[in-house]
Amino acid sequence: MPAILIAIVAILVVAPLVRIFVSTLTPDGLDAWRTVLASPLSNNLWWRPLLNTLLLGFGVATGCLLLGGFLAWLVVLTDVPARNFIGTLSTLPFMIPSFAGALAWGTLFRNDRLGGSPGFFQANGFAIPDWLAWGLVPTLIVLVAHYFSLAYTIIAAALSSVGADMIEAGQMAGARRSRIFFGIILPVVTPALIAASSLTFAGAVSNFAAPALLGLPVRMQTLSTRLFGMIETGQNERGFVLALLLIAVSATLLFFSDRLVSGRKAFTTVTGKGGRTKRFALGVWRWPLFALAAAIGMMTSVVPVLVLAASSFAPQSGALFSNWTLHFWVGEGGGEIAQGQAGLFRNPVLIDALFATLKLGIVVAMTTMVLGLCLAYTIVRHKGSLLANALSQLAFLPLLVPSIAFAAAYIALFGAPIGPFPSLYGTFALLVLAATAHNLPYAVQAGRSVLGQISADIEESARLTGASFLTRMIFIICPLAIRGLLAGAILVFVKMVRDLSLVVLLFTATSPVLSMVAYRYASEGFMQFANAITLVILVICLAASLLAHVLQNRVQKWKQ
C-alpha cells in the first residue's frame, strides 16, 4: 500500500508542484527568481511581506491554539452548560468567509483614515488609532477569529478520545486542573496541536481577504496579497516564485514541528482496556466560563453572520442597518431595486446550483477523506520513518499553492490524454482530482491526529481475525476515529463549496455552482445577492456539520 500511496501522491501533488517549479525555469522565470531574491525590489517583494506573513502565521496559529484549545477543553472535558451549543458556535467561524470577519471588524473599529462612514466606536466618540483599525493587529485578530474554529474542530476530536484513566492518574498526583490540562492532556494530543497549528498557520499565510481589506490601507503587504497581485497583474512567474518560496518556508516549519510527533513518543489514548471519558466539574466556574465561551462565539460567528445578513438585506452597502428589505432574497424582478433583478430565491439557476454545489462538496469530501485516511494511516503506522515524513510533508503542501497555479498545472498535466487514459479536460473527474489534492492537507492532518491515538494492539487484534485492511478500516479504525475524520470531511466540504478558482478553471459546467453564481452577482456589483449566497452556503455547511454530529453520536454510543 505505501507504494501505491506514494504513486498517488506523486501524481496528484508532486507533479503539479514540479510543473509549477519548472515553469519558473524559463528565462522570465529565472529573472523572477532573481528579482524576488536578489534585487532592490526583493525587500518589498519578499522580505517584508515574508516578515508580515510569518508574524501573522505564528500569531494566528498561537491564538487559534489557545482559543480553539480552550473551547475544545470546555466542550469536551468539562460539564459546562449547553455544551452542544457552544460546540456548534465554535465550529461556525471557519464556515463564514473571512471577508465577513474583516467587514465586521470594520463596522466596529473602522476609523476615518479612508473617509466614508466610520465604525461603531469612532461614531460614538472613541478615537480608534490606525494600528487598531488597520494593519497587522486587526488582521491578526480577524484571522484568529476565523481560523480558531479549525483548531477547535481538530483539538476537540483528539480530546474526545483521551481516556479517563490518564487524567485520573493526574488527579491522583494531586495536580490541579490546569496542571493536568497543560501537563497531561495537551501533551498527549500533541499531534492534534501540530495539525491544528499547521493548518491554521497555512490558512493565515494564504488568506487574502483579511490582509487585503485591513492591511492595504496602511500598505501592509503579505505574501498572499503580493502573490495575488503578481498573478492579477500578469506577472505569473514572480507569483509562482513567491508561492514556491512560501511553500519552502512553511515546509521547513512543518518539518520541524513534525519532529515533535515523529519520535518514539506515543500518543495512544484509546487502549484495548476500554476507554471511559472524563468530564471535570467546573463548580462555580460553570456559568462564568459559559458566558466567556458564548461571548467568543457571539463575537466570532454571530457578529460576522449578522453583518453578512445585514448586507444581504440593506439596499445600500454603506448603511448596513437601515432600510432593510427582503428583496434580495425573495423580491420579484422588474422593480426599482437591483436594476430589476429578482430575489435570489427566484433565480432559476439557484436550485441547480445548489445541487451542483452539494454534489461537488460531497464527492470531494469523500474522495479526499478516503485518500487522506489512507495517507494518515500510513504516516501514523510508519511513524518516524522516511516514508512517513515524506508523505506527511508532501500531503501538506497543496494548501499553500495558489488555486490558480494549481489548476493551471492540472490542466497542463491532465488536459492531454496520457497513454491509454483519455484526456480529463473539462470533466468533473479532473475537478475532483485537483480538489482532492488541493484539500488533502485538511484530511491528512485531521486524520493523523486521531489515528495516532488508537493503540496498535486494537488494530492488531483485528488483523488476527483475518480481517482485510478495508474491513479493519471500516469497522475498527473509522468508528474509533470518527470524530476526527468527520472533522476533516467537514473542513474539506466547507473549503470546496466556497472554492471558485478551481471550479471555473477546471470544469466547464453546464450548471454553475453557488460560488460561481455569487461571483456573477458580485462582478455585477450586487453584493447583496453575493452575500445572500454566502449565507446559503453557510447554511449548507452548518447542515453538513450537524449531520456529521448526528452520525458521530450514533457511531460513538460507547462514549456516552
Place this chain on the structure above:
Amino acid sequence: QDLDKLTAEELVPLAVKEGSVTVFSLSSRIARVEAAFEAAYPGIDLIGVDMSSVKQIARVEAEQQAGVHAVDVLYLADTPVVYDKLLAAGRISNYVPPRMAGELEDRFKEPLLIHRLSTKVLMYNEAAYPDGAPVSNLWQLTKPEWKGKVLMVDPSQRGELLDLLTEIALHPDEMAEAYKAEFGKDIEVDSDLQGAGEQYVRDLFENDLILVANSDVVNKAVGDKTAKNPPVGFTTYSDRRDNEKEGWALQVANDVVPANGILFPAVLAIADNAPHPAAARLLIDFMFGDDSPSGGPAFEPFNVPGDYATRKTITDDPDSVPLEKLNAWTIDAARTAAARSRISDLIIALQ
C-alpha cells in the same frame, strides 16, 4: 483567411453545422447575450462561462499547452497581459467582422477588436463639492492638502490601476507641462526615474496615497453623500450609476490636466484552433449589436452609463460625459505592455 471575409448571413449555415460556441466572458451579462443569441440563431448553442480576465488567460495558456482547444471566443480586458501572453504567443487571433470594418475607428480594430471601453478616472463627491471638482490638475494630488486623501485600489493588486499609472508614465511631456502649470517651475525628475510621469507616481505615493483592496471601498469613501470632507479617488466612471441606489454622490473630475485617467478596452478575440470557427465569428459579429441607438438585445447588456461602446451608432447615456469629451487617455495595449513591468517595479519599490 476565408472565414474572416464572410458576412454574418454566410456564416450562419456553417455555424449551425458546428452547433455550438463556447465563450469565456469577463462579464456575467453574457447570460443575457446567450438568450439573445440563441433566439436569433436557433440551433447554435452558446455556452457562456464567466471568468475573470486573469483566469481566462491562465486557462487558455494551460489548455493550449496541453493541446486542448475547447474555447472559441474570449471576451476579456487586461489587454496588456492579453497582448503579451496570448496574442504575441499566437494563442488568440484578431477578427474584425466585415460589418464592423468600416464603422470602427482603426485604433479599435488593432491589435485586438475592442468591444467597449471602461474607465479608471478621478472621481469626487459632488455633494461635498457642489461647485465642481476640487482638483484641476493631477499634480495637486501631490500637495499636502491632499495628503492621505487620495484613494485607489492597490495598483500592485489590479491590472487596470497599474495600467492607469503606466499610462501616466507614458505621457511625460504632458505631465511636465502640467507640473509647470501648477507649480510655476520646471520639474526636476529624480535620477532613477524616466520622465515626469514616473515622478508623479512617486510623489503621489509619497503623499500617502491610500491603497485599498477593491473599488467598492473607494466608492464608499469618496462617494458617501453625507461626508464632510471626503477624499477623491481613481475608480470606474460607470459606478456613478449606483449613486442613487447606494446613496453616493460620485462624479467624474473631467476638467483635470493633463488627463483624469484612462479608458481601457474590453476585447473580443478568437482562440487559436477554435473548434467552432464560424460560430465564433458569428458571435463576435452578433455582440456588436444592431444599428439601433441601444445596440439591440445583443449589446444592451453592456450599454451602461460610463462605459463606452466603440460602435458609433450606439448612443451614450445623456447624463455621462460623451466619449469625445471625456478627458482620459485611451490605453494602447502594446505600448502599455512594454512599459508596465517598469511601473510595476516602481510601485513595488514605493510601498
Place this chain on the structure above:
Amino acid sequence: MMNAPHVQAQDAIRISNLVKRFGEFTAVRDVNISVPRGAFLVLVGPSGCGKSTLLRMLAGLEAPSSGSISFEGRVVSSGEAGVVADAGARDAGLVFQSYALWPHMTVSGNIAWPLKVAGWSKAKREDRIEEVLNFLGIFALRDRYPAEISGGQQQRVAIARTIAPRPRILLFDEPLSNLDAKLRIEMRSELMRIHRATGATSVYVTHDQVEAMTMASHVAVLNNGAVEQFGSPIDLLRYPHTTFVASFLGTPPANLLPVSRKGDMLAFGDLPLAPAALAGAHGEAQLLYRAQDIAVGAVEGKPKLVASFAEAAPIAGQTMVTATVGDLRITAMAEGYFTAAPGDRIELAFVREPDAVFTAEGQRID
C-alpha cells in the same frame, strides 16, 4: 456476617454504608469497613465484585451513590455531598489496574511528573526517581516510553509512579498481577517494607492468596458488591463464616462436600463421612475438608471415594491432586511427586474430620 464498624475518631479509613450504582447495576452495596492508621487492608473477591470500584471511591475518582468515606475522621466523600475532598487533596496514591501510564512521557518522566506537581526540587526529584527505579528493578528502562516496555515492566512503572511521592494512603489495584512469581515475592516484601517504614495506610486488591495472607493486617472478602467477611487473614482462613469465604481463601482451595443425613452420619452420596451431630438439626449440610485432610490412595479405616484424576501440581514437596466426582472438584494432597493421566480412576481417603460444617445455604454451623 459482617463486623460493625468501630466508631473511632482515629480510624484512618472508615467506610460507612457505602453504595455505588451504575445505572441499574449496583456495583458496591452497603459496605462498612474501618481500619486504623497503618493498617494494611486487603480486598479479595471474585472478578467483578466491586473491588476496583471501592478503590476508586476511596481515591476520590468516583462519587458514592450513598454512604460515606472518612479519612482520619474527616468525611472525604459521601452520597449526599459527592466527592468532598478532591482526589488530589487526599494525599492518596492509586496504582491503577490498567496502569494508566502517560504514553508521551518516558518511564522516568512518568515518575517525575507527580513529584513536580508536588513541588519537589529537581535534585530531590532525581534522587527519588533513581531510588524507586532501582527499587523496582527498572532503572535500565528509564528513558523508554511506556509503549516500549513489557506488560510487567509497565506495571512496575505504575507502582513506582504511585509510591514515589510517598502518599499517606496507598491504594493498590492488583499491582503485581503481571509479575513473575519470583519478582512478585520480592516486590511484596519491598512494598511491605515501604508500608511499614512510612506508616501509610494501604488498601490492596489482589487475587493472590499468598499476598493476601502475608501482607494483610485486615482482609475483607467481597462478594457481589457486599462484604462477606472482614477480619484478620488467619481468622478468615481458619474460621470462615460462609462457604463462599471458605472456598475462596486458602492454597490449595478447600473442598466443600454436600452431604445429607443418613442415619446418624452425614453421607456424601452413599459414603458416610462424619457424625450427623456436627450438622446440628440440619438434614443437609456441607462439609469443609482442607486438601491436606484428603489423601490420595486408600487409607485403612478411613472413608474413601473413587474419583477421576484431573490434574496434579507439585507444591512444597507434595503434590496437589485434583480429581472430579461428577461435577465436583476435589483437591487432595499426595506425598512426593504424583501423576496420572487425566480421567484415570484414583482413590481419595478422608483422613481427618471435616474442618467445618456449613448449612446447605452456606452459613457456618458452630
Place this chain on the structure above:
Amino acid sequence: MMNAPHVQAQDAIRISNLVKRFGEFTAVRDVNISVPRGAFLVLVGPSGCGKSTLLRMLAGLEAPSSGSISFEGRVVSSGEAGVVADAGARDAGLVFQSYALWPHMTVSGNIAWPLKVAGWSKAKREDRIEEVLNFLGIFALRDRYPAEISGGQQQRVAIARTIAPRPRILLFDEPLSNLDAKLRIEMRSELMRIHRATGATSVYVTHDQVEAMTMASHVAVLNNGAVEQFGSPIDLLRYPHTTFVASFLGTPPANLLPVSRKGDMLAFGDLPLAPAALAGAHGEAQLLYRAQDIAVGAVEGKPKLVASFAEAAPIAGQTMVTATVGDLRITAMAEGYFTAAPGDRIELAFVREPDAVFTAEGQRID
C-alpha cells in the same frame, strides 16, 4: 543448556534461531523450540524476558530480525522474508496481554466481529457467542461496553473473543492474570478442555506456577530473551539445569545457598552443610534446598541456622516461612499454622541433603 530442535515435518510449531531486536536492544535471542501438533507449550520467564515478543512473532504481528518460524512445516515468518503468512492467514488466535478489546463494540460485539469476518452465518454466530459467553461466565455483560466492565471481566472477554472462531493455534499472553484464584482454576481446566477437544496447538504465557505445571506438555523457561531450559514441566522442576531455572520454578521457590569448600565439607558461612565431593573439583558452589528440606526449629543432628523471620503463609496445612540471613531469603516449611513477628530470630534446620548442586556461575554439577 537448550534442546536442539527436532527437525520433523509434522512439528506444529518450529522456531529456529529466532532473534528479535528493537533498535539496540535484543528482546529475543536465538530461540529454538519445536512442539508437535496438539502440544501445550508454556512459556515462563521473568518480566521483560521476551515472552510477549515471541508470542507476537508467532502471531505474525512482528517480523523476526533473523531466524524463522514454521507452522506445520511451512515457513510463516523469517528474518529474510519478514512476515510471510500474514497474521490473518495463520488461523491463530492471540489473547493480548493488554486485552486489545475494541472499545466501541459491546462485549457480544467484540466476540461477534471475528466470526463475521470469518463469514459465519448469523444463527451459528449467535449460538457460538452465547456458548463462549456462558463458558466464561460473562453472559450477563453481553450488552456492556468494555469500559463498563471490570478488569477481570475484560480479560475474560478477550479470551472469549479469541477462542470463539476456534483457531488452530491458540496463543495466550497471561490470560488469567486478573482473575481470582477460584475462577482461575475453573478457567484453567476449561481452557485445557478446549485445547484437548479441538486438538489445537497452544502457546501459553503465564507467571502462575500451578498453571505452568498443570497445563503444560512442554515448558520453555526464558531468560533475557534466550531459552534457558526446555522440556516437560516435571523434568524442569526436578532437574533444573541452572540455578535460574531452579529458583524460578516451584512453589514455594527453592533456596539456593552459596557455599565454599571448608575442608571436606561445603559450608555456608561457617555452617558446614554437605560433603565437598558433591561439588566435584569446585571450590565454590551453590546448594539447592527445597523449602520442604528446611524445617523451622532445630532438629537433632541436622545443621541449623539462625535467621530473621520475614513472613509466613499457610499452604496445604503447613506454613511456608520466609526468613532472611543477611540478604539471602530462605523459605522453609513449618507444620501447621506458624507465625512470628517480622524480625524475630528463628532457627532453621537443613533436614535433608541438598537436592542439587550448582557451580558458582549457576550450572548444574551432576
